[in-house]
Amino acid sequence: MTEQSDPQPATASALLAEAMTKSGLLWIDVADDRTWPAWHVWDEGAALVVSGPGEQPLPWLPPEVRLIVRSKDTGGRLLTVRARTNVLDPGSPQWERAADLLRASRLNAVDDCVTRWAAECTITALMPFDSPLESPGAYAAVDHRTPPARTTATTTSWRPWHLGGRGEERAVRRRLHREEKAARKAAKQRAKLRKKRRRRGGRWPEL
Incomplete structure (x- = not known):
């Protein structure tokens, strides 16, 4: 009698790939920091993100982070997985492939973004591993609410004019x-x- 393998990892892997492919947004949970939203491109088991001047702001990412993947249908949390980070070297075959995929997905690019990325930005591959920490039917009891990120944005010194008043x-x-x-x-x-x-x-x- 042969032992049957547990179908859960395969099911979770398929759900992760489907969610990553359908949604271009995920959240990166950085230990001792906060959860950062990031647009990404999914490619062969890795979420590719670009950050730096002129792109989305991301902090220095430690070797391991948590990725919170959303449901395209509801916009809510679908999966939470652990992921290893790998900063790609500009000019390497992996970097060139990632840059081409990100450029194709980049909205409103007004310059040669690939050249700028090589000089000023960072392309990181986030590679999920192990079983999901959270998945449908197995969510943590906490609500994951966090305080808003601190910002210098303000309208106390000047308030835009509104038709009909505020x-x-x-x-x-x-x-x-x-x-x-x-x-x-x-x-x-x-x-x-x-x-x-x-x-x-x-x-x-x-x-």
Whole structure:
């Protein structure tokens, strides 16, 4: 009697390849840092990413990271896998292949991006290994929420003009309009009561 192999690794591998192929976005969970979003190209078991000046910002990646793969249908977390990082050397056959694939997927390139990548940027291959840490039906209990990344972006010194005003400004105007309308209505009611008092000759208290 021969032993049957566990189909789970093959199933997880097929699910990983399908998810990586369908979605060009993943999250790179760096230990002692945070989770970084990154667009990538999937090629023969590796997620290829480019980072540096003019490209997506990524920190220095340690030898091992975690990749969080999303579902193309829901946009939510689908798989969490461990991955080894391999920085490709410019000019090597692996780098040339990765650069060609990334250039084909790169949106809105306005220059010779491959030359710029070789001089200024880093192309990294992220190679998943081992069984997924999280998969459908086996997710961790934690919600993986993290605080927003710190940024110097601000609008406190100058706020763009909005047609019709901003939401809070419109709310203030609506409140003032309602108060003014209520005051006019109350004034009309008081005037009617005074007229009735004069017609009847009564002495009603002033309102």
